[in-house]
Amino acid sequence: MQTRFHPFMPAAALAALALAGFPALGQQAQAPYRAPRTADGKPNLNGIWQAMNNANWDLEGHAAGMPAKEVVGILGAQFATPPDLGVVDGGSIPYLPAALQKRKDNFASRVKLDPEVKCYMPGVPRATYMPYPFQIVQSTQNVMFVYEYAGSVRVVNMAAPTKAPADSWMGWSNGKWDGESLVVDVTSQIEDTWFDRSGDYHSDALHVVERYTPRSPDTMMYEATIEDPKVFSRPWKISMPLYRHVEKNAQLMEFKCVEFAEEVLYGHLRKPGTDPYTSTNPNK
Amino acid sequence: MSQRVVAFLFFAALIAVVLVPPPLAAQTANAVKSWTPPKTADGVPDLQGVYSNATTVPLERPKNLGSKEFYTEQETAEKAKADAAAAAARAARDADPNTVHYDLGQFGLDQRVTAVSNRTSQVIGSEGTIPPLLPEAQARIAAKNAAMRGHNFDDVQHRSLSERCIMWPNEGPPMLSPGYNSDLQIVQGPGYVAIMQEMIHDTRIIPTDGRPHLPENIRVLMGDSRGHWEGNTLVIDTTNFTDRTAFRNSGENLHVIERLTRTSDKTLLYQFTVDDPKTWAKPWSAEVTWVGINNPIYEYACQEGNYGLPNILSGQRAAEKEQANAAK
Numbered sequence: 001m002q003t004r005f006h007p008f009m010p011a012a013a014l015a016a017l018a019l020a021g022f023p024a025l026g027q028q029a030q031a032p033y034r035a036p037r038t039a040d041g042k043p044n045l046n047g048i049w050q051a052m053n054n055a056n057w058d059l060e061g062h063a064a065g066m067p068a069k070e071v072v073g074i075l076g077a078q079f080a081t082p083p084d085l086g087v088v089d090g091g092s093i094p095y096l097p098a099a100l101q102k103r104k105d106n107f108a109s110r111v112k113l114d115p116e117v118k119c120y121m122p123g124v125p126r127a128t129y130m131p132y133p134f135q136i137v138q139s140t141q142n143v144m145f146v147y148e149y150a151g152s153v154r155v156v157n158m159a160a161p162t163k164a165p166a167d168s169w170m171g172w173s174n175g176k177w178d179g180e181s182l183v184v185d186v187t188s189q190i191e192d193t194w195f196d197r198s199g200d201y202h203s204d205a206l207h208v209v210e211r212y213t214p215r216s217p218d219t220m221m222y223e224a225t226i227e228d229p230k231v232f233s234r235p236w237k238i239s240m241p242l243y244r245h246v247e248k249n250a251q252l253m254e255f256k257c258v259e260f261a262e263e264v265l266y267g268h269l270r271k272p273g274t275d276p277y278t279s280t281n282p283n284k
Numbered sequence: 285m286s287q288r289v290v291a292f293l294f295f296a297a298l299i300a301v302v303l304v305p306p307p308l309a310a311q312t313a314n315a316v317k318s319w320t321p322p323k324t325a326d327g328v329p330d331l332q333g334v335y336s337n338a339t340t341v342p343l344e345r346p347k348n349l350g351s352k353e354f355y356t357e358q359e360t361a362e363k364a365k366a367d368a369a370a371a372a373a374r375a376a377r378d379a380d381p382n383t384v385h386y387d388l389g390q391f392g393l394d395q396r397v398t399a400v401s402n403r404t405s406q407v408i409g410s411e412g413t414i415p416p417l418l419p420e421a422q423a424r425i426a427a428k429n430a431a432m433r434g435h436n437f438d439d440v441q442h443r444s445l446s447e448r449c450i451m452w453p454n455e456g457p458p459m460l461s462p463g464y465n466s467d468l469q470i471v472q473g474p475g476y477v478a479i480m481q482e483m484i485h486d487t488r489i490i491p492t493d494g495r496p497h498l499p500e501n502i503r504v505l506m507g508d509s510r511g512h513w514e515g516n517t518l519v520i521d522t523t524n525f526t527d528r529t530a531f532r533n534s535g536e537n538l539h540v541i542e543r544l545t546r547t548s549d550k551t552l553l554y555q556f557t558v559d560d561p562k563t564w565a566k567p568w569s570a571e572v573t574w575v576g577i578n579n580p581i582y583e584y585a586c587q588e589g590n591y592g593l594p595n596i597l598s599g600q601r602a603a604e605k606e607q608a609n610a611a612k
Contacts, residue, residue: 153485166582262441
């Protein structure tokens with residue numbers, strides 16, 4: 001078949017780009033969706049959800065890329081960076097000039113530094129778009145988010161907002177309903193989590209406001225406004241659809257990843273001449 | 285004072301063995317039935333809340349109590365007093381900087397809430413103990429111990445699951461008190477019940493929609509749980525274990541049935557029966573009362589702060605090096 005120039009192609013590409021860059025516009029064009037209600041009249045978000053994108057590799061849009069240097073000779077295509085149109089409104093993250101270098105350093109040493117490699121809890125918003133499902137358990141008093149990755153969990157307080165007793169990996173979540181949306185205000189996250197495998201990071205001043213808005217029976221929009229005056233010049237936003245696991249037997253599985261990270265963390269401390277695969281260790 | 289209480293308890297125990305104890309068990313059971321728990325918006329019993337499963341009742345009955353399953357009302361009150369006195373003595377000792385090991389008060393760990401119980405052991409029945417291990421189970425454990433001997437510090441994989449922050453033995457199921465941070469939260473959605481344990485931040489999501497267990501070849505540390513409602517009780521059936529958690533020396537055939545029943549606006553009765561035909565000659569059962577508490581669950585990040593594990597291994601490597609140098 002011959003490829004011929006089609007006069008409409010550039011226009012179609014532009015339109016597609018515009019839609020990708022401004023997903024909110026695409027959403028507004030649809031009739032507003034009213035989700036099924038729970039018994040107490042709130043939008044029913046119960047279910048098992050997952051993002052269908054490669055934001056966990058890099059929130060910003062990117063072409064496919066080489067695997068990290070430490071694994072390129074072993075994992076090849078299996079650990080190449082998959083491409084993604086990006087989930088950041090406006091395309092790029094507004095780093096303060098002084099904060100950008102750390103992001104670059106993080107990227108260069110991502111295999112060593114990414115907390116995901118060590119099976120550390122992912123923090124918010126990263127927990128949402130990890131390549132693992134999460135389950136929302138919604139009752140009248142609480143909304144619980146349980147993530148398959150590392151068994152991370154947080155309970156969103158839906159009563160009067162409370163203050164965190166101390167900082168933590170998954171932060172402190174206060175929630176409220178705003179029409180069709182569940183709005184979760186997340187504070188008190190420690191600075192050790194990342195946003196993705198590319199080294200996008202934050203400080204202990206991170207403040208995230210999430211919005212979960214149903215858009216059809218099996219999809220909802222996820223938006224997170226991210227504020228951190230120590231790292232970013234202004235608040236910025238990510239947005240993406242989340243998809244319901246509609247499999248009849250869907251359930252969160254056990255992904256206790258600690259033991260998959262132990263050779264990374266403690267392999268150098270094993271007795272010389274032993275390895276985890278030939279070990280006759282009954283504990284393994 | 286505490287010595288006097290112990291003496292009293294011993295005396296009371298003797299009397300109780302001779303006299304038939306009052307039917308407190310039956311009283312408890314009647315109390316369970318007479319209290320009607322609230323329902324969730326979905327029409328099932330509402331178990332939701334934050335609970336403490338800390339208890340001063342030992343899992344197995346102390347030998348000197350024989351077949352005495354329950355303390356009398358007076359003994360129970362005296363025991364509660366003795367427990368409180370012991371806790372106060374410990375707090376006083378910990379507050380002394382010369383003797384401090386763990387200052388529990390520093391982290392609020394002295395704030396634990398326990399239910400008053402008349403039980404002499406968590407294991408129910410006249411025996412009050414876990415049935416003896418079958419010969420094949422003893423052989424299995426002996427082989428495991430032999431394989432471990434001399435290798436306990438070879439690498440991280442030879443350390444316990446809890447030391448490695450993979451999971452703690454309290455998590456089960458069955459779920460028992462870890463000794464501190466004995467907090468759990470139950471949240472219910474339509475068709476499932478989620479139980480989160482603070483130690484070490486694991487959440488069981490138990491479907492109650494009648495679906496079958498996972499295929500037999502999928503084995504997981506915490507097992508695969510399926511629930512259903514029997515009156516006011518949530519009954520959870522768990523299978524698909526591995527042989528790695530080895531609850532009280534059980535194997536992968538462990539079968540756990542748990543029963544959760546709210547018994548008042550502040551208490552929940554947690555009962556379980558465990559069975560493993562390759563470990564025990566018969567199933568055994570236990571129960572613990574959980575108490576509702578007002579505090580939220582706090583994040584327990586174990587893996588993220590595990591400094592002890594690398595220190596254990598590097599200490600052993602250093603010792604080996606020293607020995608090698610000394611031999612030269």
